[in-house]
Amino acid sequence: MTTTLGEVSAGKSADTFATPGRRRAAGGPRLGGVSGTSLGVVVIWLSLLVLLPLAAVVGKAFGSGWPGFWSAITSSTTADALKLTIGLSVVVALVNAVMGTLVAWVLVRDRPRGAGAFELVIDIPFALPTIVAGVVTLALYGSDGVGPNLFGTRTGIFVALLFVTLPFTVRTVQPVLLDLDRDAEQAAASLGASSPTVFRRIVLPQIAPAVASGAALSFARALGEYGSLVLISSNIPHHTLIASSLIYGKLQETGDRSTQEAAAIATVLLVASAVVLVLLDLIQRRIARRG
Amino acid sequence: MAESVVLHKPGVQSSSAQRERASAAGIGLRTVALAYVTLLVLVPVGVLVVRAVQPGIGAFFDSLNDPMAQHAFQVTWIVAGISVVIDTVFGIAVAILLVRYRFPGRRLLSALIDLPIAVSPIVVGLALMLVYSPTGWFGPFTESNGIVIINAKPGMVLATVFVSLPLVARAIIPVLEQVGTEQDYAAASLGANAFTRFLRITLPTIRVALAYGVVLALARCIGEYGAVLVISGNISGQTQTAPLLIGDDFQTFERDQGYAIAFVLVLIAFAAILAGAYIRRRQRRSN
DSSP states (O other): OOOOOOHHHHHHHHHHGGGGSSOOOOOOOOHHHHHHHHHHHHHHHHHIIIIHHHHHEEEEEEEETHHHHHHHSSSHHHHHHHHHHHHHHHHHHHHHHHHHHHHHHHIIIITTTHHHHHHHHHHHHHSSSSHHHHHHHHOOOSTTOSSSSOOSSHHHHHHHHHHHHHHHHHHHHHHHHHOOOHHHHHHHHHOOOOHHHHHHIIHHHHHHHHHHHHHHHHHHHHHHOTTTTHHHTTOOOOTTHHHHHHHHHHHHSSHHHHHHHHHHHHHHHHHHHHHEEEEHHHHHHHHHHHH | OHHHHHHHHHSOOOOHOOOHHHHHHHHHHHHHHHHHHHOOOOOOHHHHHHHHTTTTTHHHHHHHSHHHHHHHHHHHHHHHHHHHHHHHHHHHHHHHHHHHOTTTTTTHHHHHHHHHGGGHHHHHHHHHHHHHSSTSSSHHHHHHHHHHHSSHHHHHHHHHHHHHTTHHHHHHHHHHHHHHSSSHHHHHHTTTOHHHHHHIIIIIHHHHHHHHHHHHHHHHHHHOOHHHHHHTTTTTTTOOOOOHHHHHHTTTHHHHHHHHHHHHHHHHHHHHHHHHHHHHHHHHHHO
């Protein structure tokens, strides 16, 4: 550990608790008896639970080689489902980048009365089970819902996705906004820059990595979402059938071929998630370097 | 970094003129943000609550007292309870390893912990099936040893732990990073063994953060749908959890029961949010 006691107490008084990633342990002891054993157990458990099963998916997807994989993901129903899922996820990520940043801004800078309660509301989509998020969407937008009927429409899926991904951008941007040094903003304002200019030229560059990482998390979540969509989507092929529902449908069919197809679609989702995770890591490293 | 924040904190108080100008423009933004969150979250949840109590209190409790619903809740508690215990033990072990030790593959381990967040629950179910079903990689081995994993509780626990994997570790890692290891070294130099040091030094320091992580994990474990749906077979009266029963209720037009169970899960989620907020406040105060 290179962190000295003085630094720790300075950090505490400055309330930098929200951005713990900035002060990483730079050194540490090597593994000993107990820690070595626990690393072994952790690695075995992770392998049995995460690594081997995910490897099995990829293995199954390519079980009959590249042609089998390619024909599985390019059949018209599957290709449409993948396009819909990825397309919706991109739009959801973009909407979240804008709306999540706006909500975080209002929470931190505007701080209206009742902001505390408002913050708790932001957490609701995280705490609710996904199927309950689906029921909530259905209660308002279902065929006998109170609001407009969005049952079996792409708009219905879109609204449900916005619901479940709301907290991601808000929660990643909020701590960065809280930590922001406001001297530069005030200097710019005193020199006659308008509020939009100050935001665009001074605030935005500083929060951009956090916005991007929140959007990336929203994208990954939307890509694999199932529970909140199953009730509203009604799984119409080429129209509202999303990738996760298609995988589940293939698993309900018997036969090795449909399992292989399910694994192929799953592999596309895994690769898309992996790309997002790597991008996210690059962004976070950039933040760490700056801090 | 920390010091610069301390030095610049006073600058936060802007002049009143600036504040007024900002607030005039800010009202528009505030309205949009409040309206967005209200329409997206509060209104739909409110409608759900109304729907759940609409049939009357008697009907509401009848829906919940239905043997199928009772059994589903029981399965949910058992699976979520076991999963949270595993999450907690694993989360503490991983957090200590990542923060206090250097070893090859440390970054990889850190990335792997977060992987489950980015994997579709349905893919989680499929992945576990391919390895643990009777025709899967380990199927013959588990079957010959009389262990049933798929369409049974062990598989449901595996699926639930998979999806909630990073929550406990991610909650306590920042605290472990902040407190450092001086106390731990001091205790070790005085002859305390690893177990004593964990019990007397590490556990008290991470207590609050750990509680927060456990609340998050519990909420996630109770609510898991997709992964458990695939792995459990959703057998009514056997492996059906409360979230799975909700899904069935809406597909078989037992909507009143679906709304009633969903309402109970909403209450649990609210309790988790309030507990989390309380714990975070305590955490801030103790800092």
